[in-house]
Amino acid sequence: MKILKFGGTSxxxxxxxYKVKEILTSDTEEKIVVCSAMSGVTDQLVRLLENIKFGDTDAITRNLHRLESKHSDVIDVLIEDVEIRNGLKDGLSSMITDMFEISSQEYSEEVNSKIITYGETLLTYIFSGFLNATGVTNVLLDAKEFMHVDSTENPNIEKVCKRIHKVLDNNIDTTLYITQGFVCRDIDGQISHLKRGGSDYTATIIGAALNASEVQIWTDIDGLHNNDPRYVEHTQPISHLTYNEAAELAYFGAKILHPQTVSPVVDKGIPVLLKNTFDPEAQGTIISDKIHKKGLKAISAKDGITAIKIKSNRMLMAHGYLRRIFEVFDNFQTSIDMITTSEIAISLTIDNTSNLDKIIKELEGYAEITVEHDHSIICIVGESVINDKNSYKLFEILNYIPVRMVSYGGSNNNISILVDTKDKIPTLKFLNEKLFQVEAIAAV
Ligand SMILES: Nc1ncnc2c1ncn2[C@@H]1O[C@H](COP(=O)(O)OP(=O)(O)O)[C@@H](O)[C@H]1O
Ligand SMILES: N[C@@H](CC(=O)OP(=O)(O)O)C(=O)O
Known part of the structure; x- marks a missing residue:
């Protein structure tokens, strides 16, 4: 059994x-196919949720009609048989009616999750219908029946395993299943959803639950590149990554992978392949526990970082000071990404600022606090990257860009620097040239 996930662009x-259909029919192995919503649809649903919050019924109506016609147009072009086409359109209309009903309710977490995951519901319904109409027999599975993940940080794989086996046992003659990414149920059985981009995570949770032979993530690029292709030219795909490397890169901003993607499959050693829907022959990236090459692999950037400097002469020669500071962050369930210390000051970074005011208020009781927003962590990743003979070159960045913090040696596999977000792109370009010897480089 293989799990294949197709993202919004695919x-x-x-x-x-049509391209996805070709990929699915290129072999006969048993597959579960996890699909996202069509690109742009989840963002549209986020706007719909704003309309629901403000009780703007005109905007809700406009939004839902736009959503219906977008999907209806797809059915028109995909399905030749009039009867099947009309049947699918009836189904679509009744889903839109359901959405109208939910949109008339008072806004709540459950309304939020029900609406925001509808893009996956609509797309999988149409895609499964299209495949069946064109002779590719498949069964559409409702992910809400088995994605009981309890907590998104710590999914209950055993529970998913039991439930998904039950669902599959009801369809033993099938070798192709289509299901939705992103949607799940929480510990109370309420409809919930994973974080944005979470369908990658759905695929690896299902992969772990079923002990799949591999999980394939199909997207619009030929694997994970050694730098962010949205900002840097001449990036290269990486053929092999370890789970550690992939997890670091995903956490620190490599958009191609949802940050939690690899965690469910690491213990079981299930490989994750990143493949290009528009160039299926390209090798892509294989993520597994095998180290193919040590040293520098890739650079990524995570935005939305806030730096906090905590300065106090009372730190001088005192013990227990760090513990008190960490306790404050812990009490407000705020995790720290980077940290550097001197004898009288600590600088650290957070990305979740929802409790920042309370944290500052408490810290101000015993230290002078400075807060700087809009920073980016630039992360240089590779197994044993700190021993790579070229790594020292990254410090030349200090000649050109004001670097706010440096973290070296926290792990052998990661060197991080903190810069103002306005310096992110020049930093990525500079490091690309220095570390990967790429000639084309924008002037810094
Ligand atoms: N290091 C990286 N390697 C590859 N792609 C990256 C990287 N960093 C950012 N990206 C971007 O991620 C995009 C794919 O994003 P993703 O959310 O996976 O798309 P989808 O879910 O629609 O398949 C690519 O088009 C690319 O621009
Ligand atoms: N549709 C959801 C879930 C998802 O994973 O999407 P994508 O695979 O297109 O990143 C989102 O936009 O967040």
Whole structure:
């Protein structure tokens, strides 16, 4: 059994859905296919949720009609048989009616999750219908029946395993299943959802639950590149990554992978392949526990970072001071990403600022606090990267860009620097040239 996940761009148009069909029919192995919403649809649903919050019924109506016609147009082009086409359109209309009903309710967490996951529901319904109509027999599974993850940080794989086996046992003659990414149920059985981009995580949770032979993540690029291709030219795909490397890169901003993607499959050693829907022959990236090459692999950047400097002469020669500071962050369930210390000051970074005011108020009781927003962590990753003979070159960045913090040696596999977000792109470009010897480089 293989798990294949197709992202928003891969299922974002009729033309692309044909490409996905080709990939699915290229072999006969048993597969579960996890699909995202068509690209742009989840963002549209986020806007719909704003309309619901403000009780803006005109905007809700406009939004839902736009959503219906977008999906209805896809059915028109995909399905030739009139009867099947009309049947699918009836189903679509009744889903939109359900959405109207939910949108008339008072806004709540459950309304939020029900609405925001509808993009996956609509797309999988149409795609499964299209495959069946064109002779590719499949069964559409409702992910809400088995994705009981309890807590998104710590999914209950055993529970998912039991439930998904039950669902599969009801369909033993099938070798192709289509299901939705992103949606799940929480510990109380309420409909919930994973974080944005979470369908990758759905795929690896299912992969772990079923002990799949591999999980394939199909997207619009030929694997994880050694730098962010949105900002840097001449990036290269990486053929092999370890789970550690992939987890660091995903956590520190490599958008191609949801940050939690690899965690469910690490213990079971299930490989994760990153493949390009638009170039299926390209090798892509294999993520596994095997170290193919040590040293520098890739650079990524995570935005939205806040730096906090905590300064106090009382730290001088005192013990127990760090513990008190960490306790404050712990009490407000705020995790710390980077940390550097001197004898009288500590600088640290957080990305979740929802409790920042309370944290500062408490810290101000015994230290002078300075807060700087809009920073980015630039992360240089590779197994034993700190021993790579080229790594020292990254410090030349200090000649050109004001670096706020440096973290070296916390792990052998990661060197991080903190810069103002306005310096992120020049930093990524500079490091690309220095570390990967790429000639084309923008002037810094
Ligand atoms: N290091 C990286 N390697 C590859 N792609 C990256 C990297 N960093 C950012 N990206 C971007 O991630 C995009 C894929 O994002 P993703 O959310 O996985 O798309 P989808 O879910 O629609 O398949 C790529 O088009 C690319 O621009
Ligand atoms: N549709 C959801 C979940 C997801 O994983 O999407 P994508 O695979 O397109 O990143 C989102 O936009 O967040």
């Amino acid at each position: 299922v974002g148009s009729v033309e692309n859905l």
